[in-house]
Amino acid sequence: DAMVIQNPRYQVTQFGKPVTLSCSQTLNHNVMYWYQQKSSQAPKLLFHYYDKDFNNEADTPDNFQSRRPNTSFCFLDIRSPGLGDAAMYLCATSRVAGRTNKNIQYFGAGTRLSVL
Amino acid sequence: AQTVTQSQPEMSVQEAETVTLSCTYDTSESDYYLFWYKQPPSRQMILVIRQEAYKQQNATENRFSVNFQKAAKSFSLKISDSQLGDAAMYFCAYRSGGGADGLTFGKGTHLIIQP
Numbered sequence: 001d002a003m004v005i006q007n008p009r010y011q012v013t014q015f016g017k018p019v020t021l022s023c024s025q026t027l028n029h030n031v032m033y034w035y036q037q038k039s040s041q042a043p044k045l046l047f048h049y050y051d052k053d054f055n056n057e058a059d060t061p062d063n064f065q066s067r068r069p070n071t072s073f074c075f076l077d078i079r080s081p082g083l084g085d086a087a088m089y090l091c092a093t094s095r096v097a098g099r100t101n102k103n104i105q106y107f108g109a110g111t112r113l114s115v116l
Numbered sequence: 117a118q119t120v121t122q123s124q125p126e127m128s129v130q131e132a133e134t135v136t137l138s139c140t141y142d143t144s145e146s147d148y149y150l151f152w153y154k155q156p157p158s159r160q161m162i163l164v165i166r167q168e169a170y171k172q173q174n175a176t177e178n179r180f181s182v183n184f185q186k187a188a189k190s191f192s193l194k195i196s197d198s199q200l201g202d203a204a205m206y207f208c209a210y211r212s213g214g215g216a217d218g219l220t221f222g223k224g225t226h227l228i229i230q231p
Contacts, residue, residue: 004160031216042120042207043161045218055216090161096216104151105219107161 003027006091006108013081014116021076021111023091032074033105034066035090043090049074050096078113086115118143118210122222129198130230136183137193137225139208147213150184150191155205155224164206167191169213195227203229 005024013019023032031050035043047056049068063085065077078085089112092105119142129135141150152164167175167184174182179199183192195202205226209219 033218035218040223042221042223043219044221048216048218050216057218092161092218094216104163104166107153109158109160 004091004093004106004108006089006111008111009109010112010114012114012116013078015082016080019078019081019113021078021089021091021113023074023076023108024072025091025093025106026072027093027095027106028071029093029095029106030071031094031096032068033092033094034064034074034076035092037088037090037110039087046076081113081115083115086113088112118145118148118212118220120208120210120220120222122208122225124225125223126226126228128228128230129195131198131200133198134194134196135198135227137195137206137208137227139191139193139222141189141191141208141210143189143210145212149211149213150182151209151211151219152180152182152191152193153207153209153221154202155207157204161207165193198229200229200231203227 007022033048034046037043046060067075088110090110091108094105095103121140148169150167153161154164155161165177179196181194205224207224208222
């Protein structure tokens with residue numbers, strides 16, 4: 001009964017070869033987030049979708065893009081992966097209503113990306 | 117920008133004992149939330165406990181409690197009666213009060229439970 005599902009759990013790609021990571025949710029949450037977690041570092045927010053509105057963090061590289069075709073799915077596209085993009089990528093969801101957001105984020109198990 | 121600092125990369129505790137994980141944060145906002153998340157090996161991050169900044173009372177969830185010192189910008193997690201299943205990475209996180217902002221995490225503390 002997983003609520004936030006990330007596929008695949010492990011992804012290997014070649015330097016410069018585009019790769020797409022997938023996240024789906026059964027919670028009907030209106031916000032979906034992507035975080036990058038490098039080894040021994042804090043997870044770092046890349047961007048999020050609030051409904052259909054895309055919100056990019058200022059320091060997220062242009063190499064990272066995202067798509068959200070519907071409420072349930074969100075994709076992370078890495079156009080030209082470099083060795084420094086090897087990391088765990090975490091998807092999270094939340095329900096936000098109005099200005100006040102008391103709700104927590106639910107995380108998927110992550111996709112570990114290796115770049116060869 | 118907000119920052120979250122966890123100064124203990126690793127902590128070890130005997131089973132059934134009590135352990136406290138430290139977290140400090142820096143913000144100029146008055147409306148925010150603080151969280152402790154647990155990340156077991158190869159499993160998803162799950163919420164342990166949440167504290168709303170406007171609440172003076174410290175949050176508790178069964179064996180987990182926090183010591184929230186707003187003026188000192190400190191938010192420590194106390195785990196009582198430690199169990200083997202508590203072994204994990206623990207992340208302290210901050211979120212602004214409004215909107216859909218994401219979380220700002222600390223680097224994490226690796227908690228080891230000694231049987």
